[in-house]
Amino acid sequence: MPLQLSELVLSTFSNGLKVLVHLIDVAEEHAYYLGLSADDLYPDARLIEDMKPFSFQIQEATTAVNIALARLGVTELQAWADEESTMAELRARIAKAQKLLEEVDKEDIDKGADEAAYLHFGPMTLTTTGKGSILGYSIPNFFFHIQTAYAILRSKGVPLGKKDYAESFVLPYLVV
Template sequence: MSLTLSSITISTFSNGLSTLVHILQKAEEYAASQGLDANAEYINARLIDDMLPLTFQVQNVTNTVRKTLTRSQGKADEPWEDGEKTFADLYARIEKARQVIKEADAAAIDAKADETVDLALGPTTVKIVSRYSVLNQGIPNFFFHLNTAYAILRSKGVPVGKRDYIGSFLA
């Protein structure tokens, strides 16, 4: 079996979302064990003042899934509202992203892998081959925000480690 753009993308995003759910659950469990409210303690937590909070990181993990998969299939992107304020809201958003993955058309992703797509980078849109959009922007951006969410929780004392982060990818 050869690697395809769809198999790389779909498995990476699926496994990463499982990691995200796992570390969020560990945060809730830890908060409960310490008599803390996870929503109050972690939702707006940041690594540093000028960095955006945990909610933003989860939003961007899921936005990256949505944007990358819709773009790579040649579909129009329909933005989601960014209004999450609780862990329950974050889990619901992750489920929406999982649904995008379930509905992804692997054949369309692979058929369009060498076609040019529009990639929005802030106020600029660039033309790029779909496979490079996925491999050089989508997946790195996904991991950046996933890792930042992990680091925020770790910095707040949540007992997560490498196994918690990488476990979903090895299962």
């Protein structure tokens, strides 16, 4: 059976959100080990001054899920204020995106695969299909922000490795 868009969307986004939760878990454990506050260390942390902080990366990854589902026509675009400033608030933001994924109908995602979808880039609007928007923009954008969140924490000394990034993606597909 060919891969359905719904399987790609739901598994990629759900597993990626699990990665973000895991990154927060490890960061909080590390801060605790150091006797410091994770809220003081990580939400505003950046790789370099002109880049957006860790909190922004979580916000953008979850917004990517929100927008992707709306672009496919399976949910209304949720208005989420980007005001999270603590690890608990960031965790709640991830849970909100996960809830969106849990509530969608797989068949509706698949119906939207060949429908027109619009990508807005400043004053430009590009037309593609639902599948094109997912493969060409939503998933790459989602991965960019997950990887940047990982890199920010790693640069701040959080003991993360490739396993921490990849495990949530591979575990659901292991054959026992």
